[in-house]
Amino acid sequence: xxxxxxxxxxxxxxxxxxxxxxxxxxxxxxxxxxxxxxxxxxxxxxxxxxxxxxxxxxxxxxxxxxxxxxxxxxxxxxxxxxxxxxxxxxxxxxxxxxxxxxxxxxxxxxxxxxxxxxxxxxxxxxxxxxxxxxxxxxxxxxxxxxxxxxxxxxxxxxxxxxxxxxxxxxxxxxxxxxxxxxxxxxxxxxxxx
Amino acid sequence: xxxxxxxxxxxxxxxxxxxxxxxxxxxxxxxxxxxxxxxxxxxxxxxxxxxxxxxxxxxxxxxxxxxxxxxxxxxxxxxxxxxxxxxxxxxxxxxxxxxxxxxxxxxxxxxxxxxxxxxxxxxxxxxxxxxxxxxxxxxxxxxxxxxxxxxxxxxxxxxxxxxxxxxxxxxxxxxxxxxxxxxxxxxxxxxxxxxxxxxxxxxxxxxxxxxxxxxxxxxxxxxxxxxxxxxxxxxxxxxxxxxxxxxxxxxxxxxxxxx
Ligand SMILES: Nc1ncnc2c1ncn2[C@@H]1O[C@H](COP(=O)(O)OP(=O)(O)O)[C@@H](O)[C@H]1O
Ligand SMILES: [Mg+2]
Numbered sequence: 266x267x268x269x270x271x272x273x274x275x276x277x278x279x280x281x282x283x284x285x286x287x288x289x290x291x292x293x294x295x296x297x298x299x300x301x302x303x304x305x306x307x308x309x310x311x312x313x314x315x316x317x318x319x320x321x322x323x324x325x326x327x328x329x330x331x332x333x334x335x336x337x338x339x340x341x342x343x344x345x346x347x348x349x350x351x352x353x354x355x356x357x358x359x360x361x362x363x364x365x366x367x368x369x370x371x372x373x374x375x376x377x378x379x380x381x382x383x384x385x386x387x388x389x390x391x392x393x394x395x396x397x398x399x400x401x402x403x404x405x406x407x408x409x410x411x412x413x414x415x416x417x418x419x420x421x422x423x424x425x426x427x428x429x430x431x432x433x434x435x436x437x438x439x440x441x442x443x444x445x446x447x448x449x450x451x452x453x454x455x456x457x458x
Numbered sequence: 459x460x461x462x463x464x465x466x467x468x469x470x471x472x473x474x475x476x477x478x479x480x481x482x483x484x485x486x487x488x489x490x491x492x493x494x495x496x497x498x499x500x501x502x503x504x505x506x507x508x509x510x511x512x513x514x515x516x517x518x519x520x521x522x523x524x525x526x527x528x529x530x531x532x533x534x535x536x537x538x539x540x541x542x543x544x545x546x547x548x549x550x551x552x553x554x555x556x557x558x559x560x561x562x563x564x565x566x567x568x569x570x571x572x573x574x575x576x577x578x579x580x581x582x583x584x585x586x587x588x589x590x591x592x593x594x595x596x597x598x599x600x601x602x603x604x605x606x607x608x609x610x611x612x613x614x615x616x617x618x619x620x621x622x623x624x625x626x627x628x629x630x631x632x633x634x635x636x637x638x639x640x641x642x643x644x645x646x647x648x649x650x651x652x653x654x655x656x657x658x659x660x661x662x663x664x665x666x667x668x669x670x671x672x673x674x675x676x677x678x679x680x681x682x683x684x685x686x687x688x689x690x691x692x693x694x695x696x697x698x699x700x701x702x703x704x705x706x707x708x709x710x711x712x713x714x715x716x717x
Binding site: 379382383385386387388389390392393395396414417418420421424428 | 517519681682683685686687688689691693700701702703706707
């Protein structure tokens, strides 16, 4: 869970109170990743247990909100590894959209084309809604802008892939594409797999 | 759901009727080029209603008819069959002079590039459509300055297009397309040659026009990132509308269609 590393990254800037970490984390992620303060303290407890973070300055029965947290040498090392690690899905990728389209093709090309058209529309509608929220919130921060850009870029990749699927389906022999949806589940295409 | 605007009208739509006048309306529009074995069907029965102040993207693979749709919406070409209304008027019923006036008064057009006359200054490029309409030069210049200010260009307007960056030239082209309170702005891949950040700025500018001027903006693009700024996306394939975020094909059939 990247919240751990996110908190470590903030603590690398210097010691902080728990609540301060919550607000700074939310600002840094453009407001798309809200944290409740309980989640922050739970994560800090685990980081402390693992020796990546230590409590500074106060002893004894001080309330959590009074505690200052600081990163340890081990914490700095763990953070260093995180910056270098590449986020990746274990191949083969198993995302839901891909599964949906592959299953739809199994059922028949006409059905697959309908699913593709629908998914494309839904993806764009989501992007529009996202963009609209941002504009309504009037959040012009660079973080907010870049978060939207990241979502757009991922959706673009999905949309390009849907276009590619559609092209391949339309280029298949007429017998495959013109088969009625109801009959296609029994069509000979299955033999090719 | 999509059938309510595919029925050709018995009579022209009522102007300022209960539903108001559409900025652009297509009724079962067909556009063919060439004849016989060379015949190309660029549009095969397109029905579409675009409201005043709506920001619509037209998306689809190259050759699917996007530019043709814009040319018809701007009264620049005739439909082979079906009807096209721009600002409430049937384009086919208009004389050549009326149509030229429609293009000057109601429709603004922004192309991918080569929008500006190199021999005129930025200000002159923008005031030209007004001066052609007979607006006095001084007043035309004043309105052109306002339009340039609206796109964020309020100084150096006496320079020539070549002195501006690509993004600034597109802003000037947009200023020229909105000067004089047009009903419709048609933009055909207006960011074609621009970098991403500059393109975003141009699209953001287009996105602000409907609220600011009540102009309908129709944007042809194949980039989802630009389409995401719009209110609505219409998907074109082989000259037909295959989906429309305002009337999604899947929405009504989700239970029956995808089970
Ligand atoms: N003036 C023309 N003469 C002949 N064919 C044309 C003409 N304009 C467009 N077409 C054809 O009509 C189809 C649609 O073209 P167009 O509207 O330019 O597509 P898009 O803008 O989506 O790429 C294409 O097959 C194109 O070759
Ligand atoms: Mg084109």
